[in-house]
Amino acid sequence: MIRAPEPEKGDASGRRQSVALNIVENPLKRTTREQTVLDAQSFAELNGMPEQAELFGRAALVARDPEKFEMLDELSGDERAALTYERDHKWHGPTMLWYSIGLCAIGAATQGWDQTGSNGANLSFPVAFGLADPVTEEFVSDRAEWIVGLINAIIFLTAGLIGAFIVDPLNYYFGRRGEIFITACILTATPIGSGFAQSWEGLFAARFVMGIGIGAKNATVPIYSAEMAPARIRGALVMFWQLWVVAGIFLGFCANVIVKDTGDISWRLQLGSAFIPSLVLGVGIFFCPESPRWLMKHGKIAKGYHSMRRLRDHPIIGARDYYYSYVIYKEELKLARGAGYFARMWDCFAVPRIRRANYGASTVMIGQQMCGINIISFYSSSIFRDVGYTAEQALYASLGYGAVQVVFTIPTLFLIDTKGRRTLTLITFPLMCIFLLAAGLSLLKDDGSRGEQIGPVVLFVYLFTIAYSLGEGPVAFQYSAEVFPTIQREQGMAWAVCVNNTFAGVLSLTFPRMNTVMTPTGAFGFYAGLNLIAWFMVFCFVRETKQLTLEELDQVFSVPTSSYINHELTVWLPWFLKRYFLRKNIPKPPLILEKEEHVEKVLE
Numbered sequence: 001m002i003r004a005p006e007p008e009k010g011d012a013s014g015r016r017q018s019v020a021l022n023i024v025e026n027p028l029k030r031t032t033r034e035q036t037v038l039d040a041q042s043f044a045e046l047n048g049m050p051e052q053a054e055l056f057g058r059a060a061l062v063a064r065d066p067e068k069f070e071m072l073d074e075l076s077g078d079e080r081a082a083l084t085y086e087r088d089h090k091w092h093g094p095t096m097l098w099y100s101i102g103l104c105a106i107g108a109a110t111q112g113w114d115q116t117g118s119n120g121a122n123l124s125f126p127v128a129f130g131l132a133d134p135v136t137e138e139f140v141s142d143r144a145e146w147i148v149g150l151i152n153a154i155i156f157l158t159a160g161l162i163g164a165f166i167v168d169p170l171n172y173y174f175g176r177r178g179e180i181f182i183t184a185c186i187l188t189a190t191p192i193g194s195g196f197a198q199s200w201e202g203l204f205a206a207r208f209v210m211g212i213g214i215g216a217k218n219a220t221v222p223i224y225s226a227e228m229a230p231a232r233i234r235g236a237l238v239m240f241w242q243l244w245v246v247a248g249i250f251l252g253f254c255a256n257v258i259v260k261d262t263g264d265i266s267w268r269l270q271l272g273s274a275f276i277p278s279l280v281l282g283v284g285i286f287f288c289p290e291s292p293r294w295l296m297k298h299g300k301i302a303k304g305y306h307s308m309r310r311l312r313d314h315p316i317i318g319a320r321d322y323y324y325s326y327v328i329y330k331e332e333l334k335l336a337r338g339a340g341y342f343a344r345m346w347d348c349f350a351v352p353r354i355r356r357a358n359y360g361a362s363t364v365m366i367g368q369q370m371c372g373i374n375i376i377s378f379y380s381s382s383i384f385r386d387v388g389y390t391a392e393q394a395l396y397a398s399l400g401y402g403a404v405q406v407v408f409t410i411p412t413l414f415l416i417d418t419k420g421r422r423t424l425t426l427i428t429f430p431l432m433c434i435f436l437l438a439a440g441l442s443l444l445k446d447d448g449s450r451g452e453q454i455g456p457v458v459l460f461v462y463l464f465t466i467a468y469s470l471g472e473g474p475v476a477f478q479y480s481a482e483v484f485p486t487i488q489r490e491q492g493m494a495w496a497v498c499v500n501n502t503f504a505g506v507l508s509l510t511f512p513r514m515n516t517v518m519t520p521t522g523a524f525g526f527y528a529g530l531n532l533i534a535w536f537m538v539f540c541f542v543r544e545t546k547q548l549t550l551e552e553l554d555q556v557f558s559v560p561t562s563s564y565i566n567h568e569l570t571v572w573l574p575w576f577l578k579r580y581f582l583r584k585n586i587p588k589p590p591l592i593l594e595k596e597e598h599v600e601k602v603l604e
Contacts, residue, residue: 027327028064036060040323047301052319059319063327066320075316082314090232097311100228100288104221105240107180109277110187111214112248113255115377117191117270118152119398120256122382123391124267125151129200145512151204152378153509155211160501163215164494168344170216171490176224176291179216184282186213188275195272203271211501219497222481223489227293228311230321231548233417242474243409248277249377250402256381257395293325297487301326328554332485345491354488356557359541361480361492364425365500367534368476369507371432372527373468376401376461378508379515386520387443388454397458404462408469420546421475425538428471433531435464440524472534476500482545485554540565 028036040060041053049056062069062083069075069083086092126132131144139145170179190210197203225240252274259269289311295304305322312318348358368374376383380401384394415424439460445453477500484492514523543556543564571589578584 026064027331028060028324033061033064036064043323043326049302049305052305052315055315055319056323059316059323062316062320063324079314079316082316086313086317092313093230093233094311094313096289097228100311101225101240103281103284103288104180104225105244106277106284107184107217107221107281108240108242108244109248109251110274110281111218112245112250112377113252113274113277114155114191114210114214114248114271115374116249116252116256116398116402117272117274119378119381120253120260120270120395121267122148122152122379123385123394124264125200125203125271128264128267129203131200139512142513145516146509147200149509149512151200151207153505153507154204155207155214156501156505156508158208158211159215159218160498160503160505163212163217164219164497164501166212167216167219167494167497168490171220171294176220176227176294177285177288179220180224180285181282183213183217183220184278184285186210187217187278188282191272191274191278195268197268215497215501218477218501219490219493222477223493224291226478226481227291228289230312240413242477243406243413244277246402246405246409246469246473250399250406251277253395253399253402257399260392260395292322293329296322296326296329329487332487332554344488345495347488348484348492348495351488352560353554353557354485354492356541356543356559356561357483357485357553358492358495359561360543360557361483361496362499363534363537363541364421364472364476364479365496366503367425367429367538368472368500369503370527370530370534371429371468371472372436372524372530373432373465373473374504374507375511375523375527376465379511380461383520384454384458386515387457400458401461401465404465405469405473408466409474412470412474415470416474416478417546420544421479422538422542422544424471425475425542426535428467429531429535429538431467432464432472433528433535435460435467436524436531437528439464440521440528443519443521443524479542479545483553483557539568 031039037057037060040056044050044053044056058072058074058079061072061074070080072080075083123137126139126144126148127134127137130140131147132139139148167179170182174182187210190206190213193206194203194210197206252270255273256270259266259273262269289307290303292304292308292311295301295307305318308322309315309318312321348354380398381391381394384397385391389397412424439457442456442460445456447453480493480496480500511523514526518526541561543559545553545556548556575586575589578586579588
C-alpha cells in the first residue's frame, strides 16, 4: 500500500521526488470512479442498508479524493455544504462525539487521582501500619522500605502483567462499552476498599485488584476514543486522556490538601476519594455509542454505520469515514496471519508492519517511565518533605506540581496535530534531561536560607514538568492507541500498556530504596541520563502520525525500519543541524512518506 513515485516526463519527476520518497496511496483510487460507486453501493446492499446505497456511492467518491469534493456533481448542495463546513471548522462536531470523548477522558482521571492519593498517603500510612517511626517518620527497617515501595508499585505491576492482557477477551465478549463499565465498577470499589484497609496486607490486596482494573481500562479507553475521533483532530481529542490524567493528579492533590487536617483518617480519605471519577464513568458510559470499528470488526456492519452516524455531523461525513475504514479493514485482513488470541499477539512481533508500530508504541510508553516524571507523581510529597518542607507545605508544593501539569498540557491540544507527536518528543526529552539534572544538583546546596535551598529544587521540578506536559506526557497513550491496525489493536495496546505499567511499577518499587542508597541527587541524575537514551530511541523508532487516518497509518509503518532510520540519519538530521544550528537557509529535504493528495497539490 506504499508506492514509490514513478518517473514522469519533464520536470515532474524531480518535483515529485522533492515532495516525498514514498506516497500514502488511497486504495479507492485503484479502481475507476464508476467501479468505486458500484462497490460502495454493493457494500450497503449486502450489509442490510439498501436504503443507504446511493449515499455510500457518493461517500465513496468523496473518500476517493477528499480534497476535491467540491468538484463532484453527484453531491447535493446540503452534502457539499456539510463537507465544506467540516473542512473550514476543524473543531466542529456533534454533541455525542464530544460527550463520548469527554466521558472517556474523565475515566483517565482515576489513574491520576489514585497516584496522588497514594502520594499524600505515603506521609501517613507507613506510621499507621508500623512501617515507620511515629516520631522521626523514618522507616523502621529496610524491609519496611521495600513494603511501602511494593504497595505503591503493585497497581502498576498488576495493570501491566494482568490487566492489560485480559483486555482482548473482555472486549471480545462485552465490547468497548461493556469492558469500560466493568473496569469502572472495579475502580469504584477498590479505592473505597483501600480506605478501609486494617493492615498493609489488606491495603496491598485492594491495590492488587485495582491495578487489574487500571490496566484493562488503560488499554481500552484510548482505543475507544481513537476509533470515534475524526482524523483531523484525533490527536487532540484522544489527548483528552492525558489532560484528564493530569487533571486527576491535580484533583487528587486538592483532595489531599482538603482532608489533611482530619487526623488519623486523612490517608484513608486520600486513598478512598479516587472512586469519584470512575463512578461517573460507569454511569455515563451507558449513554455512549459502541465503537463503529469494533462493530465492523465483529460483523455488525449496519450497526457500525449507525454508531458512526451518531458521531458525525452529517450522513455524508459518517458514510465517508465508515466506508473508508471498511475498505482499509479488508486490506488489513490480507495481512492477518492468525485468528486466535495468542496468534494475534504473536503477529505484533512477527508481521513487519505491526512490529514497526510496536517499536514506536513501546518506545513512547517506556520513555514515559524513563523520563522520571513518575518519581515526582508518586513521591513528590516525600521528596519535598525531605528537602525541608513540613508535611503540610509538601502537600501544597505537590498541588503546585499538579497545577503546572494541567496548565501546560492544554497547549498540546493544539500542537499535537500541527507540530506532530514525533517533533514534540524530540524537542522535550533533552529539556527534561537538563531540568531533572539541575533539580538533582540543587539538592546538594546545604547553605544559605531555607528558601535558597528549597527554591531551586521546586523551580527545576516545575520546569521539568512543563517540558513533560508539552511532549512525552500527552504523546504516549495517544500514539499507542492509533498506530496498530484494527485487527491487532487490542493486542498491540495491551502490550504497550504492559510495558508502560510494568516499568511504572518497577520505578515505584525501587525509588524509595534508590533514594536511600544513591541519594536523591544520584537518583535524579540517573533518570536524567535515561532521558537521553529515550531521545535516541524516539529518533529511531517513533514515526510521525499527525493528521493521518487510522487506516493510512498502515502505510506509514510499511516503510522498513532500516530505510526509515537511514533517511533520518543521512537526510533529515544533516538538514536540521545545518538549518537550525549553522543557520543556513537551505530547503527542507523530501519526506520519506507523504499523503498522495498533498503530492498532487504541490505538483499542480
